[in-house]
Amino acid sequence: MSDFKIASREQENVNVLALKGYLDAHTAPKLEEAFQNLIASQHFKIVVNCKDLSYISSAGLGVFMAFIEDVRQNMGDIKLTNMSPKVYNVFDLLGFPLLYEIFKEENEAINRFFDKPK
Amino acid sequence: MKDGSIQIESRTERLIAVREFVSAAARSFGFNDEDVSKIALAVDEACTNIIKHAYQFDPKKTIKVAVAAEKRAFQVVIRDSGNQFNPARLHSPDMKEYLSHYRRGGLGVYLMKSLMDKVEFDIAPGKLNEVRLTKYLP
Numbered sequence: 718m719s720d721f722k723i724a725s726r727e728q729e730n731v732n733v734l735a736l737k738g739y740l741d742a743h744t745a746p747k748l749e750e751a752f753q754n755l756i757a758s759q760h761f762k763i764v765v766n767c768k769d770l771s772y773i774s775s776a777g778l779g780v781f782m783a784f785i786e787d788v789r790q791n792m793g794d795i796k797l798t799n800m801s802p803k804v805y806n807v808f809d810l811l812g813f814p815l816l817y818e819i820f821k822e823e824n825e826a827i828n829r830f831f832d833k834p835k
Numbered sequence: 836m837k838d839g840s841i842q843i844e845s846r847t848e849r850l851i852a853v854r855e856f857v858s859a860a861a862r863s864f865g866f867n868d869e870d871v872s873k874i875a876l877a878v879d880e881a882c883t884n885i886i887k888h889a890y891q892f893d894p895k896k897t898i899k900v901a902v903a904a905e906k907r908a909f910q911v912v913i914r915d916s917g918n919q920f921n922p923a924r925l926h927s928p929d930m931k932e933y934l935s936h937y938r939r940g941g942l943g944v945y946l947m948k949s950l951m952d953k954v955e956f957d958i959a960p961g962k963l964n965e966v967r968l969t970k971y972l973p
Binding site for chain 2: 778
């Protein structure tokens with residue numbers, strides 16, 4: 718039985734990771750591996766859809782922190798979408814909305830990658 | 836709510852069992868879903884710290900998590916006998932400074948303090964370390 722799953726797909730050159738289940742110290746290495754694979758294959762535009770993410774602890778948050786700098790240095794970003802209020806509260810408690818763009822819907826995050834610079 | 840306890844091996848796959856045990860106790864004590872989630876997360880963070888730092892992923896070690904109720908106070912006591920605990924880690928980071936440096940880790944204690952009303956540590960490395968997390972019914 719696995720309590721955490723990642724579905725990965727590509728849409729308009731943006732990689733979407735859809736998370737499902739419980740992201741804690743036990744399952745965080747799975748997400749870490751998914752980010753490592755994307756970065757190793759030069760994919761830096763990443764959207765993480767949290768619609769089916771039921772739980773996150775600081776071990777999960779740490780994964781986002783581990784890769785954000787690398788991704789941004791390569792003109793990419795990690796954008797987050799579809800968070801439940803429960804998951805958002807944990808991000809919010811740590812001030813993560815200052816560092817990450819969080820969208821209601823996945824499409825908004827994907828489109829944001831193609832916004833013209835002001 | 837009846838007082839009770841659970842003992843787990845020091846393995847991250849056991850965190851889910853701890854969260855379920857503490858959630859059930861907190862719910863029967865009268866907390867709403869939001870507070871139940873906060874308590875479960877705080878206890879997860881305490882146990883994760885022990886598994887990673889006090890026991891350094893040694894699965895032969897054990898962690899005991901006990902819940903007790905007194906009037907409007909719900910208390911979770913987490914005990915380990917690890918000897919690698921560094922009390923310097925107990926200091927909470929300044930989050931603005933933390934985020935600006937893209938740091939990783941060390942967020943557990945900050946979360947525990949944010950989620951609970953009271954967080955106390957009794958640290959005796961190699962003998963008995965105790966973390967007490969308390970939350971009051973609103």
